[in-house]
Amino acid sequence: MKKNAVSTITVGLIQMACSPKPEQNLKQAIESIRAASEKGAQIICLPELFLTPYFCQTEDTQNFALAETLSGPTSETLSKLAQELEVVLIVPLFEKRAPGIYHNTALVIDADGSIAGCYRKMHIPDDPCFFEKYYFTPGDTGFKSFPTRYGRVGVLICWDQWFPEAARLTTLSGAQFLFYPTAIGYQDEDTNVSQQQISAWETIQKSHAISNGIFLGSVNRVGRENALNFWGRSFICNPFGNTIGQAENEPQIVIAQCHLPEIETVRQNWPFLRDRRVDAYQGLTKLYLDDDE
Numbered sequence: 351m352k353k354n355a356v357s358t359i360t361v362g363l364i365q366m367a368c369s370p371k372p373e374q375n376l377k378q379a380i381e382s383i384r385a386a387s388e389k390g391a392q393i394i395c396l397p398e399l400f401l402t403p404y405f406c407q408t409e410d411t412q413n414f415a416l417a418e419t420l421s422g423p424t425s426e427t428l429s430k431l432a433q434e435l436e437v438v439l440i441v442p443l444f445e446k447r448a449p450g451i452y453h454n455t456a457l458v459i460d461a462d463g464s465i466a467g468c469y470r471k472m473h474i475p476d477d478p479c480f481f482e483k484y485y486f487t488p489g490d491t492g493f494k495s496f497p498t499r500y501g502r503v504g505v506l507i508c509w510d511q512w513f514p515e516a517a518r519l520t521t522l523s524g525a526q527f528l529f530y531p532t533a534i535g536y537q538d539e540d541t542n543v544s545q546q547q548i549s550a551w552e553t554i555q556k557s558h559a560i561s562n563g564i565f566l567g568s569v570n571r572v573g574r575e576n577a578l579n580f581w582g583r584s585f586i587c588n589p590f591g592n593t594i595g596q597a598e599n600e601p602q603i604v605i606a607q608c609h610l611p612e613i614e615t616v617r618q619n620w621p622f623l624r625d626r627r628v629d630a631y632q633g634l635t636k637l638y639l640d641d642d643e
Contacts (some may be wrong), residue, residue: 357611359500361527361565362391363604364400365584365597367573372401372416376424380431382603387435389605392461392500395440397571397584398508398531399454402444407479407576414485417446420468425457433463438498440505442531445470447487454486456505456531458496467496471507472516479537479577482509495525501610504564508532511551511568515634517558521623526613530555530568535580548581556591563589563617565608572599589616 364382368375379396386394399405401424405413418424424443432439438461445455454471470489474482493516495504504525510516511530520528534551536544559566565588572582582599586606595606617623633639 356500357609359527359608359610360390360392361567361586361595361606361608362386362389362394363567363569363584363586363595363597364394364396365569365572365582365600365602365604366397366400367580367601368397368400368403368571368575370403375401376427380427383428383431383437383439384435386603386605387437389603391437391603391605393438393440393498393503393527395529395531395567395569396442397569398442398533399444400442400531400571403575404533404571404578404580406482406485407578409481409484414446414452417444417452419446420455420457420465425459425465429459429463429465432459432461436461436499438466438500438503440503440529440531442507444485451487452485453489454482454507455489456507456529458498458503458505461499466498466503467494469494469505469507471510473509473513475509493519494523495520501526504528506530508534511555511558514558514561517562517564521562521564525564526610527608528558528562528564528566530566532568532570532584533580534570535575535578537577538579544579544581548583552583552585556587556593559587559589560591560616560620561622563613563620563623565589565613567604567606569604572601589613 439459441457445453458466460466472489476483504520569584585596595604
C-alpha cells in the first residue's frame with residue numbers, strides 16, 4: 351500500500367442498468383462516481399462491461415466493434431475524473447489488445463489518475479446466454495493486487511468469483527480489498543430457482559472474504575436485457591463475511607466503511623493463511639486426480 355495513515359477506507363459500488371448507448375452509460379457512470387465521491391467513497395467499482403448491454407448473449411462479429419484499447423477514450427476520461435476527485439476507480443472494459451485478441455479486462459486507476467494495473471478475466475464461461483468464449487481470450491495477467499493511495503486492491507471478474515483458488519492467490523499478493531465486477535442474472539425459465547442462485551452467489555463470495563480475511567465488494571448490473579434478468583444485489587462484506595452494505599434490484603450506489611485493522615484481527619483469530627499445508631497441495635495443479643495418482 352502506498353503511504354496512507356488512515357485506518358478506515360470508504361468503498362463505493364455503482365450498481366447500474368446499462369442502455370444500448372455507450373455514451374449514455376459512460377455519462378451515467380460518471381454521474382454515479384461523482385455521487386459516490388460526495389458520499390465519501392475513496393475506492394469506487396463499476397460493473398462488468400458497464401459501457402454496453404451484456405452482448406455475450408449472442409455470437410455476433412459486429413460486437414467486436416464495441417471493444418477499445420486500454421489507452422482509449424474511456425480510460426482517458428475516467429483517469430481525469432479519478433485525479434479530479436482523488437478516488438481510486440475499478441473500470442471494467444471490453445479490451446481490444448490486438449487484431450483477433452480481445453479480453454474482458456478491469457483497469458485500476460489510482461487517485462492521481464495514473465494506471466495502477468490491469469486484470470484480464472481468467473475464467474471464461476460458455477453457457478446459454480453467456481457465450482463469452484466467443485469474445486474473450488483468457489487472461490494472462492495472473493492473480494495479483496495493485497498498490498493504490500487507499501490500499502492494495504485486487505480485482506477478479508464475474509465467473510472468477512466461483513473459484514477459491516483465484517481469491518486465495520489474489521490475497522497472497524497482498525490484497526486488502528477484493529472486487530468482483532459482475533454481470534450475472536437468470537433466464538425466465540429459471541425464475542423458480544433464482545433465489546437459490548442469488549443465495550449461492552452471495553455465499554461463495556462471502557466465503558472468500560472469510561477464508562482470506564479480506565474486504566470484498568461485488569457489483570452487479572440490474573434490469574432486463576433480452577433473455578437475461580440481472581438481479582443486482584451488489585454488496586460489500588468485511589473479513590468476517592458480514593454484509594456492511596447491500597443494494598436491492600434497482601440502480602443504486604452502495605457505500606460502506608472498511609476498517610482496515612479488522613483484517614489482522616480476523617486473521618489472528620482465524621489463522622487460515624497460517625495453517626495452510628502448502629506442501630500438500632500439488633494436486634491443485636492438475637485438472638483431475640485419477641485413482642493411481
